[in-house]
């Protein structure tokens with residue numbers, strides 16, 4: 001498995017391409033379609049996974065799904081974020097209303113997309129629609145876990161108590177590395193320290 005990164009149009013959000021053989025998955029959709037087409041050249045895009053609905057991560061998902069002819073996988077709660085001009089946090093008030101290409105993930109489960117096995121964990125707190133994914137021991141945490149940090153819990157549909165429960169869920173999982181929605185990647189050991197710090201912070 002090979003992972004490459006593009007930087008999104010807004011707030012330097014990371015967009016990841018996970019490649020295996022001749023196929024790939026795209027995690028989040030902040031980068032322009034034009035750049036994505038170049039980045040996945042020679043690979044078949046099996047699907048797009050959204051970590052959550054905030055516009056810096058979701059803005060180009062429909063363009064990708066139409067162009068590559070694939071589905072968008074996300075928490076079933078993402079509808080509430082994408083259709084709400086406040087909760088989506090788009091600078092220009094844009095919303096996403098077309099759900100014809102979405103496949104909603106209910107609860108925690110492992111799904112198969114092409115040859116990829118994707119462990120899906122519902123992790124609200126930063127937003128109601130946050131989902132963390134683990135593929136072959138690599139976690140894609142969106143804005144839940146950062147390298148030395150966690151996502152904001154002061155936004156619309158944020159909840160500190162839910163974030164605390166999500167951190168408790170994530171620290172029990174098996175993974176080797178974490179690729180976050182913003183910033184640098186981190187290791188399992190980095191995250192065990194990080195989660196311990198923020199569990200204390202959120203419990204105050």
Ligand SMILES: [Zn+2]
Pocket residue numbers: 052054126143151
């Ligand atoms: Zn976010």
